[in-house]
Amino acid sequence: MREEQYQKLKTIVETYLPEDVDPKEIKKESDFIQELNINSANLVDIVLDVEDEFDIILENEDMDGMKTINDALEIIETKLADKE
Amino acid sequence: MTKSEILARLPYDKPFRFVDELQHITEERVEGTFTFNEGLDFYQGHFKDFPVTPGVLLTECCAQIGLVCLGIYLLKDSKNDFPSRIAFSSSEMEFVLPVFPGETVTVYSEKVYFRFGKLKCKVQMVNQKGQQVCKGVLAGMFKTVKDGN
Numbered sequence: 001m002r003e004e005q006y007q008k009l010k011t012i013v014e015t016y017l018p019e020d021v022d023p024k025e026i027k028k029e030s031d032f033i034q035e036l037n038i039n040s041a042n043l044v045d046i047v048l049d050v051e052d053e054f055d056i057i058l059e060n061e062d063m064d065g066m067k068t069i070n071d072a073l074e075i076i077e078t079k080l081a082d083k084e
Numbered sequence: 085m086t087k088s089e090i091l092a093r094l095p096y097d098k099p100f101r102f103v104d105e106l107q108h109i110t111e112e113r114v115e116g117t118f119t120f121n122e123g124l125d126f127y128q129g130h131f132k133d134f135p136v137t138p139g140v141l142l143t144e145c146c147a148q149i150g151l152v153c154l155g156i157y158l159l160k161d162s163k164n165d166f167p168s169r170i171a172f173s174s175s176e177m178e179f180v181l182p183v184f185p186g187e188t189v190t191v192y193s194e195k196v197y198f199r200f201g202k203l204k205c206k207v208q209m210v211n212q213k214g215q216q217v218c219k220g221v222l223a224g225m226f227k228t229v230k231d232g233n
Binding site for chain 2: 039040041043044045047048060063
């Protein structure tokens, strides 16, 4: 389940990667801003795409705590669990 | 928040303020005007013998009215001082007609979304004859002091 979410998230993140970052560099530990060079405006786009893809709603606090791919996966998992 | 309070909070001044007046503002849309006075400096060089307003300045005018004025209004209840930091993050514009020295333009902007500090708007600019001059989609980031970095 988590692996499937990871692949979906990776596809979203790839869309917003700057040209100088190889998509192969996306790892679960990757920091969006520090390591993947994603700017804060594109991070918002990623969150909005995540909301659409997983049919969930993120709050400001979620966004503040979303530093790495792993953080995002955890938020997605929690939100999906809350839905059930 | 009144329209004059919004103008007073704009972080721009001459020679880089491209907002004269706001006609209308709600949480969803804003309408404002600016007159490109004939004496503006850049007309001497754009173009050398044929003054016409540069597209980047039409974009800037759309952004100051459509994004920044609307953003100030949307953050009116924020406890933090505004604006502590703003940044233009993306633009996709199409230019339809030239704007010559002395023309007054009206910018109409409609919010697409304002989430996590990012404001995205659909904007269009029309001239005094009501003809569309340019249109596009602009986005900017609004950070208040509390958010840090």
